[in-house]
Amino acid sequence: MFLFLGTTQLKSNEKNNEIKNKILKNIRCLICQGQSVYDSESDFASSIKLIVEKKIDEESSEEQIYEFLKEKYGNWIIYDPELNKNTYILWLLPLLLFLLGGAIMVKKLRFTK
Amino acid sequence: MLANQIGYYSLILGLLFSFLLCGVSIKDFNNINKRVNQNVFTLLFLQLIFVVVSFLSLILTFVNSDFSNETVFNNSHTTKPLFYKIAGTWGNHEGSLLLWLLVLTLFIFLFLVNSREQPKKYRILTLLFQQLIIIGFFLFVLTTSNPFNYLYPTPTEGLGLNPILQDPALAIHPPLLYLGYVGSSIIFSASLAAVTQNYISKEWGQHIKKWILISWIFLTIGIMLGSIWAYYELGWGGFWFWDPVENVSLMPWLTLTALLHCILVLERRTALTSWVVILSITTFTLSMCGTFLVRSGILNSVHTFANDPARGIFILIFLFILIFLSLGIFFLFHKENKKDLNNFFWLSKETSIMVNNWFMMYFLSVVLIGTVYPIFLDVISSEKISVGPPFYHKLIVPFLVPFLLFMALGPKLQWIKSKIEKKKSLIIFFIISVVLTFFILKNITTDFLYYTILISAAFFLFFTTLKELFLKKFINVSQVIAHFGFSLFILAILFNSILSSEIITNIKVGEKYNFNKSEIFLKKIEEKKESNFNSIIGHFRITDEKGKVVELKPEIRIYNQPEIITSEADIKTTLLEDKFLVMNIVKGDEYFNIRYQIKPFMLWIWVSVLLLSLGGLISLFKKKYEK
């Protein structure tokens, strides 16, 4: 019985670790040049890692952690530009162009022999 | 010093010769003699010589550590090894612009010499358009980025070159990259010239193809070297970060690849002419745009050169003059020939090339929009956001699946009209790909569906191209090798991504760290003194679960000028995987922080890109075009 609990604890630790790494890779190290917090060993990165670990243990969701950091440092700290009123064009424009291109192409093609 | 003066006045002479060349060639334009005036050749050659002399003078001032030259002062140091003193010449903003000029003048000279059978007016116009670009760069260098500024009193020591730039891969990376980037200037000038002469035709297509190939091959290898450098030097084990400067080199590559495929149509018949002209203009424009983004200080990135808005304004204006000029010429002169057989039958090789264009333009839009959107948002609404790897992955990866399938099927179609031949073997390959992928991935990943779809598609391309190679059908060998290389590239990246593992821990001398039946042992720390840095080397012994032992020696380097601490990873590369170890100091402690990564198939990522270039190289040397 203890073994069972032990392995489920191990699995949830693993999952937490996975989530933690995923989050840390998505956070920009603000004092480094182009490194994520995951990749950096700087002071700032170390502090952020501690905070993220603590919040994961407190059962915060990914969203909540990102919101916390964005509130302190602005949107710039998160690498993934989430879909909001500022980024609709960012995400949708390439897709629109793809569809437009497809439409133009289909119009020009010949389907009869 | 004398070299300084010679270098400076050579540049001035080069600029003067530009004006001379314009005058002489305009006069020759109306001359009925079918041959280009010999004077033009002479002047062009002399212009090239002046730029070469200027470039060599700059190298000389670096080698001699002549700190009366401001550029040398800012970027060099007496203790720097000779190789890096030389490479330091083009590792800075001013010197790299001399490299731009060198490639610009070299390529137009080579073009003129290699195009004797082409129509005279076309050649002269190409020369004129290229000189326009050359004049722009001469002015840019002489007014905002002079590599020969004089410092008085002469400092006794320089400020040094950033140590992470002191690396052999990084020394060759700019020259090769520029041969690609700047080489596309010829394609730009030549296509503008051809448009005004209504010369966008099958004959022109055959002629311009080799220039496109040359530019493309250098650009491919140049980008690869940059990635290899990032992997070995930057210490995080990554090789592509969707950093603005990387994106900026990728964009011309995308348009150039699309252009290359369009030229395959144009060299056979006069079709896709608008595409060819627009792509030619866009490729060079993107190269210039890249220069702007990286040197003006408008973007923040790992690679940015020193910020200077004055330079930014110059390039911005220059860039937009070129855009307006080229678009103006396109709209004024380009005629869609009624004979343009642009209505392709839906099942034909021409259509598959159109489909390629479609996907390439989509990928281009993702990279372009991702890179410049933050600038636009900041100006318009003062919001600062980051657009990082997650954006590019989400928008590009799903589209790779149909893209890979088209890459496999497209070459099998015939020109003009086609049936899909040998459907049976294609279906068999498809089934094999999916089943194989299923069995491989079953036990090794949790993102099962995502990776299965991607890897099946890549395997499909892999097997279809491999079959062609085995059957020894050498008609289309360059295309087969290139597409095979691409399938290998995608497979290597995907498996690397799934199978890579990493251990991060703190360790001190004599300690052993155990994980997964493997062990990392820090045997000893060695301290060494080199000419411009002190190094702390960690001797590690790593034993894997099979008992195999590997010795890795990552380094921490403390440079003297400028004072920077860097971590040098030690990497053991085998065919199967790379073992990557990097070490960092933990402040105020006897512990060292280490990251140990096992990265399967890294070597294959580089090999596959080389295969891609090989495909291009073979195409360059083929006499007959492929059927």
Next chain:
Amino acid sequence: MKNKYKAIIFFLFFIFCFVVLYKGLDNPNTYTPNIKVEKNIPLFTAKDFNSNNYINSDKIFEENKYYIVNIWASWCVPCIKEHPLLMELSTNQSIKIIGLNYRDNLNNAKKFIDKFGNPYNQILIDSDGVLAVEFGAYGVPETLIIDKNKKIIKKFVGPINEEIVQEIKSIIK
């Protein structure tokens, strides 16, 4: 006919791009946070440097005065440069200066204070840098101005200089 419209659209589009990029050159490319929205000070509990007791943020900021939060460390070289200016500001009765000792060895920090003087009404220990993050700071040295409504109204990244001291004095009036 169609071509003309296409041309006009393209030209307009590129003029728009030119204007945006031109304006973009003026913006600094390194991220300096503009405090457009004044943020509330975070709620936290920290250890006091001298008494070694834990203390709550509302107790630290309880007085109706302007507060300066200065993030410093003994290993931080620019902190030495700005220290005399902090000493000067500490003589001003209408502000209280709270020091945040960032990722430091306590003995070294004590030596720093003994050597260069103590401008702080209170010093808090931030041994892992987490408190600095709560304030939205990156590192050392950094100085924040907090007004009487307990909102962070100004942030200075890097050592303060004469100019900044003047600015602080004018804000406090």
